[in-house]
Amino acid sequence: MKRLLIPLLILLILGCGRSFTGLGSVDLQVSSITFHDSHPATITGILPSGKPAQFAAAADSPLIEGMKLICTVQQDTSGIEQVNRMADYPISCERIDGETAIVEIFHNGMVWRPEYRYIEENGTQTVYASAAITNMSIQTWQADTLRFLAPDRSQVTAAIGRITVRQGVSRFPWWNAYAGRQQHIIRYGWPVPGKWNPLTAVVCPGKGRVESWTGRIFENGDTLFFPADSLLDISLDWEQGASDYQCFLTAKSHANQQMEWKVLWPETLPRGAEIEPGPDSFQIQPEQSVTLLYKEVY
Secondary structure (H helix, E strand, C coil), rough: CCCCCCCCHHHHCCCCCCCCCCHHHHHHHEEEEEEECCEEEEEEEEECCCCCHHHHCCCCCCCCCEEEEEEEEECCCCCHHHHHCCCCCCCEEEEEECCEEEEEEEEECCCEEEEEEEECCCCCEEEEEEEEEEEECCCCEEEEEEEEEEECCCCEEEEEEEEEEEEEEEEEEEEECCCCCEEEEECCCCCCCCCEEEEEEEEECCCCCCCCCCCCCCCCCCCEEECCCEEEEEEEEEECCEEEEEEEEEECCCCCEEEEEEEECCCCCCCCEECCCCCEEECCCCEEEEEEEEEECC
């Protein structure tokens, strides 16, 4: 709303019915919140009493992207067009058969992302997946259902029950599964094409759904791969020969302990070169650099 500067004419049109606080978390009986990774969240709730136009007029958050009022055929919808003209965001209205009005608020500042953690404790290795919600709406919400969508709008998972979404970051458990021990590998061309990728791999046959669009985890069969760029920097130099390139793959460790890395050499490159590989693995100390030699033959 244009910062509460609603003309007296609009107030007269709306009348003096129920007083709304302007907070959707208070004025609505929220049934569900649907979270996206970057799009506005959809908050769906019942308006137990009062005119829908009065609720829309009271709502005053710069994070609201839009609003949809779903009114019953018997409901008084006067004033909605006037409020829509004054609003900083679009307000639509439709009528349905029903007993109560339903409100959908499209709210910025409320997003989710999948998080995956590998924890080794007491000789047992487990991968934990959770749905992490960031709530910057300056409101604490309660809903019966939370839905979490992928970028293609398909549902990834849901949480059911009377759930509280507090301000800041909240994490909701999703799935967990036993895993094997970590193995640190360097792999060319996957998951990021055209480069050497440091990865931490764990076998996890009981894993649940994996969302690779986050860039924080990848899967291949029963194996999960976590990017390990924070543990190892990789750079590549080369010298050109008559029919080949002498390549110098330099790795610098940022781990706090000695680590062993396995190198998965490709047989060929997409551009047609055959690989004469270097060593299959190497050990490296913290802040130490190791250079591996190999050839690209054309």
